[in-house]
Amino acid sequence: MTDATDTRAGPPRVSHAGSSALLLDAGGERFSLPVQQRLWTLGAPDSPLRALPWVNECVLGVNNLLLVYDPLAVTPSEARAQLLQLWQTSESKAEIGTTHEVPVDYDLSGDGDLAAIAERTGLSMQEIVHLHSSAEYRVACIGMIPGFAYLVGLPERLVSPRRASPRPGLPKGAVVIGGTQAGVLPITTPSGWHVLGMTDVNVFDIQRPNPCLFAPGDRVVFKVGGVSP
Amino acid sequence: MSSTTLEIRSSGALNVVQDLGRAGWLSQGISNAGAMDAGALRIANAMAGNEAGCAAIEISLFPFRAQLLADATLAWAGADSTAAIDGMAHPPWWSTRVRSGQTITIAPPRRGARVYLACSGGIDVPLVMGSRSTDLKGGYGGLQGRGLKRGDVLASGTAPEGDHHSFGVLLAERQGYFAELDGGEVTLRAIAAAEYGAFTAEAQTAFEQTAYTVTSEANRTGYRLDGAPLALRQRLELLSHGIVPGTVQVPPNGQPIIQLADANTCGGYPKIAIVIDADLWRVAQAPVGTRLRFVLIDAEAATQALHAHEREHQRLLGNVARWRRAP
Numbered sequence: 338m339t340d341a342t343d344t345r346a347g348p349p350r351v352s353h354a355g356s357s358a359l360l361l362d363a364g365g366e367r368f369s370l371p372v373q374q375r376l377w378t379l380g381a382p383d384s385p386l387r388a389l390p391w392v393n394e395c396v397l398g399v400n401n402l403l404l405v406y407d408p409l410a411v412t413p414s415e416a417r418a419q420l421l422q423l424w425q426t427s428e429s430k431a432e433i434g435t436t437h438e439v440p441v442d443y444d445l446s447g448d449g450d451l452a453a454i455a456e457r458t459g460l461s462m463q464e465i466v467h468l469h470s471s472a473e474y475r476v477a478c479i480g481m482i483p484g485f486a487y488l489v490g491l492p493e494r495l496v497s498p499r500r501a502s503p504r505p506g507l508p509k510g511a512v513v514i515g516g517t518q519a520g521v522l523p524i525t526t527p528s529g530w531h532v533l534g535m536t537d538v539n540v541f542d543i544q545r546p547n548p549c550l551f552a553p554g555d556r557v558v559f560k561v562g563g564v565s566p
Numbered sequence: 567m568s569s570t571t572l573e574i575r576s577s578g579a580l581n582v583v584q585d586l587g588r589a590g591w592l593s594q595g596i597s598n599a600g601a602m603d604a605g606a607l608r609i610a611n612a613m614a615g616n617e618a619g620c621a622a623i624e625i626s627l628f629p630f631r632a633q634l635l636a637d638a639t640l641a642w643a644g645a646d647s648t649a650a651i652d653g654m655a656h657p658p659w660w661s662t663r664v665r666s667g668q669t670i671t672i673a674p675p676r677r678g679a680r681v682y683l684a685c686s687g688g689i690d691v692p693l694v695m696g697s698r699s700t701d702l703k704g705g706y707g708g709l710q711g712r713g714l715k716r717g718d719v720l721a722s723g724t725a726p727e728g729d730h731h732s733f734g735v736l737l738a739e740r741q742g743y744f745a746e747l748d749g750g751e752v753t754l755r756a757i758a759a760a761e762y763g764a765f766t767a768e769a770q771t772a773f774e775q776t777a778y779t780v781t782s783e784a785n786r787t788g789y790r791l792d793g794a795p796l797a798l799r800q801r802l803e804l805l806s807h808g809i810v811p812g813t814v815q816v817p818p819n820g821q822p823i824i825q826l827a828d829a830n831t832c833g834g835y836p837k838i839a840i841v842i843d844a845d846l847w848r849v850a851q852a853p854v855g856t857r858l859r860f861v862l863i864d865a866e867a868a869t870q871a872l873h874a875h876e877r878e879h880q881r882l883l884g885n886v887a888r889w890r891r892a893p
Contacts, residue, residue, distance in 0.1 A: 353757045413865040
């Protein structure tokens with residue numbers, strides 16, 4: 338999955354993503370951490386890109402960035418040229434972000450998703466808990482639903498295809514994995530991801546000035562237990 | 567200052583408080599939300615004497631009924647719906663003074679899908695992340711993050727004193743659109759998206775040459791369409807990327823989905839095209855069963871369309887403001 342040495346990404350592709358949006362796709366087929374690190378710089382709140390007066394939004398994706406511009410203030414071709422130029426000069430900053438520790442009440446009941454993954458992979462439930470809780474994850478980006486952090490760094494042996502059809506109403510606080518990624522559900526939502534356990538860390542709260550607990554570039558570690566009942 | 571103004575007398579979980587949306591939060595996974603037909607909201611607000619960004623009620627379940635708890639100027643725009651005030655019929659796209667105790671009933675549209683009911687002073691619900699728009703998926707904004715139901719009481723902001731004559735607007739653009747709906751078919755301008763070239767030649771032809779019907783799975787999140795399946799030349803695995811309202815995604819079954827105001831901020835399905843911003847209202851007002859035809863234009867033409875749309879809108883808003891002062 339998250340192959341930190343994968344720098345094969347070719348020249349970025351910029352496509353129209355709307356009548357006032359451009360998508361810069363800097364990745365290849367697989368996730369590249371170095372590419373993502375450059376995108377964190379390009380899309381950071383204090384970046385030169387964000388400072389342009391016609392930039393309305395910068396949405397980080399996984400190895401890509403969506404730029405929403407004011408079409409009454411800039412032409413699509415000017416916006417495209419500026420975006421490419423700033424991408425070409427953007428560099429990755431080695432150390433950004435903070436580290437979050439997330440206590441998890443893992444589901445060892447034997448009839449949940451964790452047990453099903455054990456069945457499929459041949460790992461024991463304890464091995465799954467150990468693998469999941471001993472890795473260090475990075476927040477690639479926030480998106481899809483409010484406050485959802487795409488966490489990269491899931492150990493290869495835990496990679497689990499998403500369910501063919503999503504289940505309705507997975508609860509807020511569910512600690513989940515899907516494909517090569519991990520996450521914590523910020524709201525109760527339909528999801529095709531697998532639930533390993535629950536946490537009481539509130540990753541999304543509209544009462545906070547910044548509702549999202551995690552930001553791109555942050556590190557996340559999961560630890561066993563310590564969740565208030 | 568705000569005071570209670572309206573009591574909702576009909577239930578409709580899909581009738582929601584909306585303003586122009588929650589701009590600037592996409593990078594936190596927060597959908598824009600906001601009025602599906604922003605132009606109609608802006609005109610309803612102008613007719614009610616409000617700023618363009620005031621919150622109003624987006625009605626998509628009819629008949630809608632509400633009783634006034636205080637005198638107010640009401641204005642409605644959007645779909646082709648008659649509004650009755652204590653049984654007295656008023657045309658669509660109309661504004662009038664309504665007295666405390668009177669009841670307004672908005673009938674099911676003859677044509678179109680959504681009506682915006684604005685109230686002088688604007689609907690006053692708490693600002694959440696800079697907007698009063700309801701986000702049903704996130705469960706915040708609007709009235710307690712949910713649709714309106716019978717017995718809900720809404721407040722409105724303080725309205726400037728003004729003349730209280732009744733008037734309406736009749737827009738050539740909207741009349742043309744309603745005529746298209748009469749024929750059951752609506753044309754949408756779109757720009758080719760990143761994966762357009764990854765679709766087969768047959769799919770590219772079908773997308774522009776055949777109609778796609780709005781299915782019953784059509785709401786503020788998006789419209790699922792039904793038509794000639796759109797196949798890729800080969801399977802594509804895309805990493806998650808930001809999307810905006812108007813994006814036409816094609817999941818593995820080949821039937822396109824237009825993502826709309828409440829769409830997830832990121833997606834992973836291949837995108838064939840994006841409906842231009844100037845035509846999003848045409849999607850918003852297309853009821854289930856409408857046949858949609860896509861016409862691809864380039865980005866410069868889309869920008870010109872937006873400029874023209876905005877100029878026309880500003881001219882109209884100016885006319886409304888002048889008419890309110892001196893009919």
